[in-house]
Amino acid sequence: MPLAQRARSRTFEGPAGTLGGHPIPPRPKPDPFSDPIEIALIDLIFERGYEAVDEQSIVARAGATMAEFRDRFVDKQDCTVQTIEACLQDFRWMVETAYNSGTDWRQGLRACGWAVADHLDEHPELVHVLVLGLLGAKNEMLRVLREETLMYGATVIERGRAAAVDPDAVPAGAAAMAMGSIAQLLTHRLQKGVDVAPHETVRQMLYLSMRPYIGEEAAAEELRLPRPPGSRVRRPTLA
Amino acid sequence: MGFHRLATGDANLRDQPVREVGFGDHHLGDLTQGHRERIAPGSGTAAVIQEAIREGFDQVGVAAQVTVVAAVEEAVEDSAADARPLEDQTYGQLLVPDLSCGFDGGATEEAPNLRVPKPPFAKVADLGRWREERRAGIQRLGNLASNQKLCLQKMSWSHYADGGEISRNAVRRYPAHVARLPQALQNAPVGQTRVSREELSERQLERILAAATEVFAKRGFQDSTVDNIVATAEVGVGSFYAHFDGKDECLDYVCGRISAEAHAAIAAGLGDGGSWAERLCDGLHPLLAFASANPLAARVVLLEAQTGGPKVLGRYATMIDEVVDFLRLGREASTLDRQWPPAFEEATAGGLVWLLQERLVRGELAEVDSLFAELAEVALEPYLGTTAARRQIKATLSASKQT
Numbered sequence: 349m350p351l352a353q354r355a356r357s358r359t360f361e362g363p364a365g366t367l368g369g370h371p372i373p374p375r376p377k378p379d380p381f382s383d384p385i386e387i388a389l390i391d392l393i394f395e396r397g398y399e400a401v402d403e404q405s406i407v408a409r410a411g412a413t414m415a416e417f418r419d420r421f422v423d424k425q426d427c428t429v430q431t432i433e434a435c436l437q438d439f440r441w442m443v444e445t446a447y448n449s450g451t452d453w454r455q456g457l458r459a460c461g462w463a464v465a466d467h468l469d470e471h472p473e474l475v476h477v478l479v480l481g482l483l484g485a486k487n488e489m490l491r492v493l494r495e496e497t498l499m500y501g502a503t504v505i506e507r508g509r510a511a512a513v514d515p516d517a518v519p520a521g522a523a524a525m526a527m528g529s530i531a532q533l534l535t536h537r538l539q540k541g542v543d544v545a546p547h548e549t550v551r552q553m554l555y556l557s558m559r560p561y562i563g564e565e566a567a568a569e570e571l572r573l574p575r576p577p578g579s580r581v582r583r584p585t586l587a
Numbered sequence: 588m589g590f591h592r593l594a595t596g597d598a599n600l601r602d603q604p605v606r607e608v609g610f611g612d613h614h615l616g617d618l619t620q621g622h623r624e625r626i627a628p629g630s631g632t633a634a635v636i637q638e639a640i641r642e643g644f645d646q647v648g649v650a651a652q653v654t655v656v657a658a659v660e661e662a663v664e665d666s667a668a669d670a671r672p673l674e675d676q677t678y679g680q681l682l683v684p685d686l687s688c689g690f691d692g693g694a695t696e697e698a699p700n701l702r703v704p705k706p707p708f709a710k711v712a713d714l715g716r717w718r719e720e721r722r723a724g725i726q727r728l729g730n731l732a733s734n735q736k737l738c739l740q741k742m743s744w745s746h747y748a749d750g751g752e753i754s755r756n757a758v759r760r761y762p763a764h765v766a767r768l769p770q771a772l773q774n775a776p777v778g779q780t781r782v783s784r785e786e787l788s789e790r791q792l793e794r795i796l797a798a799a800t801e802v803f804a805k806r807g808f809q810d811s812t813v814d815n816i817v818a819t820a821e822v823g824v825g826s827f828y829a830h831f832d833g834k835d836e837c838l839d840y841v842c843g844r845i846s847a848e849a850h851a852a853i854a855a856g857l858g859d860g861g862s863w864a865e866r867l868c869d870g871l872h873p874l875l876a877f878a879s880a881n882p883l884a885a886r887v888v889l890l891e892a893q894t895g896g897p898k899v900l901g902r903y904a905t906m907i908d909e910v911v912d913f914l915r916l917g918r919e920a921s922t923l924d925r926q927w928p929p930a931f932e933e934a935t936a937g938g939l940v941w942l943l944q945e946r947l948v949r950g951e952l953a954e955v956d957s958l959f960a961e962l963a964e965v966a967l968e969p970y971l972g973t974t975a976a977r978r979q980i981k982a983t984l985s986a987s988k989q990t
Contacts, residue, residue, distance in 0.1 A: 399809075483893050485809070521942060525965060528941020529934035535893070536907050536937060539900050552928035556935075559969075564925065571928055 370507075372444040376434040381471075381583070384410040385417060386431040394473040398428070398485045425487055432482070432493050435474060439497065442467060442581050443504060449578025453511040454558065458570070460504060461554045462579035465546035468534075472544075479531070480538050502527035508561035522560035529556055792830050794820040796844060799837050804883035808838055808891040835896040842892050842902050845884045852877035863920035864967055864976075867913070868983035871966075872959050878943070879952045889944050910936040917970035927969065939965060956984055 380386045388409035392401045403424050407417050421427035446463035450456030468475050478497070482490045506523035509515045519525075530553050537544050551571050559567040782790075798820035802811045813834055817827050831837040856873035857866055878885035892903045914932040939962055946952055960980050967976035 519961070519964070521961065524945065525938045525942055528945070529938030532907070532937025532941050533930065533934045536904060536933065539893075539904050549930050552930045553934065555928060556931065556938075568926065571926075 370444055370447060372448060373437060373440050375441050375583070376437040378434075379583070380431055380434040380438060385412055385420070385427065386434065389427055389431050390435075390474050390477055393428075393477045393481045398481055398487075398490075403427075425489075428485075428487070429489055429493070432478070432490060435478070436493060436497050436500075438583075439467070440500060442583075443501075445581050446579050447504065450576065453508050454562070455576055457505065457508065457557065458554055458573065459576050459579035461550045461557075462575050463581045465550040466580065468544060468546040475534070475544070476538055479535050483535075498527055498531050499524075501530070505557050508558065512561045513563075518560050523557075526553075526557040526560070529553075788829070791820075791822050791826050794822060795827055795830060795837070796841055799834075799841050800845070800883050800887055803838060803841065803891050804886040808834070808887075808894045813837075835899070838887075838892070838895045839898045839902065842888055842895075842899055845881075845888050846902070846906065848881075848884075849874060849877055849888075863916050864971060864979045865983075867917075867966060868959075868963055868979055871963055872955070872983055872987055875952075875955050875959050875962070878947075879955050882947070882950075882952055885943075885947055885952065889940065889947055907933075907936055907940065910939065914966060917967075921970035923970065923972060925969070931969070935966065935969070956987075960984070 378386075380390075385406060388406050389401070392405055392409055401424065403414070403417060406424065406427065407414050410417075417427070421430065442463055443460050446459040447456040449459045478494060482494045485491060502523040505526050508523075509518050512518050533549070533553075534544060551573070554570040555567045558570060795816060799811075799816050802815045802819055806815060811834060813824065813827055816834070816837065817824050820827075827837075831840065852873045853870040856869045858869060861869065888903075888906075892899050895903075911932045914935055917932075918927060942962060942965070943958075946958055952958065963980045963983070964973075964976050967979060971979065
């Protein structure tokens with residue numbers, strides 16, 4: 349498909365980029381960051397842990413009625429799955445929006461990194477729930493959603509293979525290793541209760557992710573490069 | 588029939604022909620006719636008993652002898668209290684069957700042959716020693732279950748008056764399942780040394796830990812219950828709670844135990860000295876071999892531990908920190924002109940654990956050598972460069988094949 353056609357088929361709300369072939373998914377509706385029930389659920393899981401939260405407490409925190417809850421969700425588990433799915437869809441929208449602001453894989457990944465750092469900084473409760481809270485959930489579906497998100501991150505990094513000088517020389521598990529490094533670092537710091545400090549580590553994570561694809565010297569530049577324009581993703585306000 | 592207890596001071600007994608005499612639970616009612624004939628009236632019970640003992644009682648079983656010994660002991664006690672010597676003045680030399688001579692051939696599990704060859708007799712210096720030897724003799728019947736001994740001790744003389752096979756049949760009067768305790772109720776296999784309470788507790792703990800590892804790995808920690816564990820371990824719930832407050836503490840203990848075993852595997856692979864790269868490889872390969880050989884244990888430590896309580900999470904975090912600290916030593920060992928960002932080892936350690944978790948979930952731990960090569964290159968390459976890293980990996984794999 350010609351580049352121009354690929355650009356026209358893309359739907360996005362951020363600045364238009366020149367990268368093609370990576371459609372931006374639509375934003376979830378309702379917006380999980382505006383919906384009272386979903387906000388209440390995330391806050392409660394953050395405060396008490398998933399197993400300690402019940403439907404009554406969700407409804408009470410949200411200021412809603414049980415009828416309104418039942419109108420949308422079957423039970424707590426269904427509410428959690430839908431909320432997490434909405435959050436992850438929003439995450440993908442954000443990542444792809446940032447990625448498409450770049451002119452090549454390096455710029456795109458760099459923009460992604462900074463956008464994710466903003467996301468971690470602005471939504472610490474959500475990050476805690478996604479990274480740690482769902483680890484202890486008995487619901488297998490929730491753990492699968494967590495793994496899927498991490499694997500999605502690996503696919504974005506793996507786009508660098510096409511950008512590598514010698515794609516065959518890149519280890520097969522390079523992207524998974526990089527994404528796993530980021531995820532485990534995040535998990536490790538949250539488990540220890542220390543500051544994640546996303547804006548302090550983003551350049552290091554970019555260096556780690558790009559090393560297998562572009563080599564040591566080029567990747568080391570990432571430790572010094574400034575934040576790129578287009579990495580600040582703004583969500584449209586709710587109409 | 589009347590039972591005449593050999594009571595002290597009962598002068599009437601002296602002249603009583605011996606018919607049936609009872610001593611507590613035992614009675615010598617049915618003495619063999621031969622004995623009766625040899626014993627003249629007025630000889631006194633003691634003489635009768637002595638005569639019977641002297642004959643060796645080789646036609647009756649050990650249990651009968653035990654019975655007789657008990658009876659004689661009682662008679663001696665009463666006589667001594669009465670200050671009236673029994674007919675025979677040789678109580679100092681009273682003969683007691685040596686019950687340690689064991690059983691003759693043909694014993695069966697249900698009814699060990701109680702017929703004893705004419706036993707050697709041991710002289711008894713005094714009553715106290717006699718009692719001790721009697722007790723020892725009963726203990727030496729140890730191959731019998733405790734209830735069998737009880738049965739035998741309670742049996743009356745008349746059960747085996749005919750001697751010989753009577754004794755065996757007497758035991759057979761009790762069904763096998765009564766005569767012998769079920770294995771599960773015995774403290775120890777019959778005839779073997781009893782297990783101490785401490786050792787029993789230790790064995791239970793090992794069973795619980797093995798079961799907990801299996802249950803946590805297969806069901807997931809969150810979905811596991813104490814009931815699952817005790818059912819798998821085949822122990823009681825009380826036994827579990829004698830060791831742990833709950834499944835959280837159990838998981839922590841399991842993780843600690845597995846971690847110790849993993850450290851031992853690493854230590855076993857490490858030689859004396861060696862470069863940082865050599866030590867990394869020499870420790871990593873046996874560690875992966877350990878994980879491959881113990882996939883359930885690996886799953887508990889690498890996956891399920893992240894869903895445990897604060898203590899277990901702390902232990903998991905400590906494990907990561909140990910890897911980070913070791914990787915950071917690579918900076919000193921490196922001769923490359925490179926700068927590593929502050930969080931580099933932290934991220935690398937996380938990546939190594941992540942890769943291991945992925946292989947574990949996919950059931951690919953068995954390919955130890957290929958997994959080792961992949962992980963070792965991730966760890967070594969930033970500090971040694973690709974060529975040197977692969978050379979070190981190759982050397983380690985060659986060495987491991989030779990051992």
